[in-house]
Amino acid sequence: MIRSGGTSLALTALVLALAALLPLAGSPYWQSIGISIAMFAVLTTSWALFSGPTHYISLATAAFFGVGSYTTGMGIELLPYWCLPPIAGVLGAAMAALVGLATLRLSGVYFVIFTLGLAELVRQIIIWFQNFSGQKGLYVLTKITEAQIYWQLLGLAALVYLAGWAIGRSRLGFALRIIGDDEQVARHSGINTARAKVALFMISGAAAAVVGAILAPRYVYIEPATAFTPMLSFQVVIMALLGGTGRLWGPVVGVIPFTFLWEAISSSFPNQTTLLLGVCFLVIVYVLPRGFVGLIEAVRRRVAAREGVA
């Protein structure tokens, strides 16, 4: 049942092409939900590229996202917009490389909290610098529309999927699968585990920074508290784990229902939004221990078994 690489690539391209038609439907409401889905699809998929095979849970998404937002916020008066997301990507990748090299010795929960501390450190330094430089508020006033932001995010999603697909077929992907199963074995069989991990972390850092840069014009006014909100890091982890990190398409399977659930709760229970979101997290953890991918596969197995009996 292993689909050949070409087919799944074509399928992904088809889905993305269909998704790109959304703005033409002309509904601003669906457009805004579409942006939310596209944003989290990129963030979770790129997060899972690193965390899926290595089992390292990173809470640094907000740091990269914030750096991206600030790149646009500080750069928009100096440079044309179109060169800012690539710059953010480079900055994000460079930062991820530094962090990756620094964290090689950490494992488990120590890595988790390290990334959290790192996000806060980056935020503090950037704010201090902004204050020190005497720069007043960061305004990103552009004519960029919601549809354009959405298409940029979809383009980025395509790049992330392409990267994930390429990695899956490369030596790097093979190395990562071994690392995920047993790092000792990987090391003994001559795999440079450090380089593999850092490379993946750079991809996920760059993607998150570019998302931050793309979304900055949408928020118009860049504030540290919202650009670096730790909530974003947690949301990404929750959604990715909900979907399942074992497959490239796993996270997005978590993002889509989660976004609709979030929207349904926000719109139906404005006074209990937080309470009910929490209840949903709990229900999901207890009812879907292996994420949506686990559920889908269980259903598939059951169907297969029934067919077998018949």
Added chain:
Amino acid sequence: MDILITGLFLGGAYALIAMGLNLQYGIARIMNLANGEMLVFGGFAAFWMYTAAQVSPLLTVFLVAPAAFAMNWVIYSVMLRPLVRRARSRGQLEVDAILATFGLSFVSVGIMLALFGGDYFNYSYLARPITLAGDTYALNRATAFVAAVLICAAVYLWLNLSRPGLSIRAIAVAPDSARLVGIDVPRLAALAFALGGAITATGGALLSMFFTLDASTGVIFTLKALVIVIMGGVGDVRGTIVAALALGILETFVAAVIDPGLTLAAAYLLFIVILLFRPQGLFGRRGA
């Protein structure tokens, strides 16, 4: 001298924030992301008792601690034990605990919002100067520091001298072997979790004397507690105390000597540097 005392007071406050989480994570193996909400709950109780009936926060503590103990016992038994049973590996439990307690923190914020509203809890208690070695300090911070010393000492002695305490430490070191020598692991894990919650809520009641809290501020304290616990080393009371004091003194030093704008940056830098040189934290065991 001035910096040292101010720093110690702040470190004491940090110890109150982190000690409960250390017990919960180190022994019950639950990385409790709802820790900060428990702290805010304690703070709210103190605020409410003080504004409604002029009851001193120092007395409210004796109501808050048992209530939080019971609440956390129930939370552990009902919500978290199924996860512990279900988990096939340590990593699996960690992920499940993060997801579940993240949900729990949302629920807690929602409940507090419904009960108390979103307004700040604001009152003034012991906001008077005291003079120590020629400098002035806030009496409420000094009081919280004394309480922190008492609580930390009690936890330390209990873990090292009492029978359940020793068993709990055995669980922290080797959960599987502990079971083999007849230690009732599930019961003691619940005990540690509940005790951790009680300490956190007590800390919240004490800290509310000088921190301005509202229903949504819990996450700030959760982050701080996580950093301190990891920096000190998981499951080690001494580590948490040392890390808390080190952070308090460092932040005060940076604020007084270098630039207050860099206090939190310095704190996170210290955290990161420590992990780079001791990946298991100050007092952590390798591979724990």
Added chain:
Amino acid sequence: MERRTILKTTAALAMAMGLMAAPALAQETLKIGAVGPKTGPLAGGAAVTHWPNIALWSKEVNERGGIDVGGTKYMVEVIEYDDQTNPAETIAAVTRLATQDGADFILAPYSTGLNLAAAPIFDRFGYPQITSTASTDRVAELSGQFPNLFFLLGQNSQIVGNAVDILSKLRDAGEMGNKIAMVNVADAFGIELAATAKPIFEGAGFELVYETSYPLGTPDLSPVMKAAKAAEPDAFIAWSYPPDTFGLTEQAIIEDLNVKVFYTAVATAFPAFKGRFGAAAEGIMGIGGVNAESASFQDYAARHTAATGAAPDYWASGMMYASLQILEQAITGAGTIDRAAVAQYIKDNSFDTVMGPVDFDENNNNPAYWTVGQWQGDAFRGVASTGREGAVAPMLKAGWK
């Protein structure tokens, strides 16, 4: 089996709650959208300034039979959403109100950042956005891009400039020296105000003897206050946010900071500030202020307290309520619920509000607002404004007892 029961119960419960939430529809109803933080970092401020005014206004409008639109009375139905202090959620909620809920009007969100994030959506659907909690120096540029965006609260440069003027007057009258300690919270608002203030202070001949920022969420501000005290300033100025406004004031009391002027920014005008510090609050200056003697404000404060159980603050609360009055008067005045007509009416006319008359200028900016207030007696009274009546004379801070 058990799980299924739980799911069913949850679903049933959810439906029941949904039904209860459904409003009883009156004959003619205006749907008014309201977005703001009920959770997240700004929830504490919104719980003082934003939500109570919406509750008060909608209750009052419906009690007097609704809003008059061309002779027909429209009851108002408020649809509220919690944006969790997250600009993405603000955008989502405003979009939802405009497209799914069919809101006739949408009230401006809370805070500068969330208002600006929502501005493109308001603009796209042609809703007038009368902000009462947004403070910026780019009014002209913003109202150029978003023609239906209005600013009530004022501009940072004026807020800062008037504070410096007061200090200059006190100094020139020989009542205080010219040494200033200035601190700011390192967040968007504090950074912007401090950066604006520094050249103005220096231009006015003041000497900044102590100057620093501190991060949002600093747990102990005593080193800041000790260093400020050691610099022996004549005035202490803090561009601060609520938790640190309380923290700095408490430390000043403990350190017995001896200054002639003590100024903290956001939340100084909260009734809870006076509630916490009591007599020590006397003489403290801060952003905002009101004409506490005016009958319209006193009446508003009494109604606010009766309806919501809490007194309004002395800065943005009144502005928030004024924004609602302006919307209501503009709908009635234009005689239609056509949003373009209402927005035009707001630009062309002046309005009578609890804060006094409001007449927007060519940049949709309210040119007359309170900039500096001071606790004097039981109220936070305006001591400086850009053209409001009823300013009281500033007094020096005389100790902390």
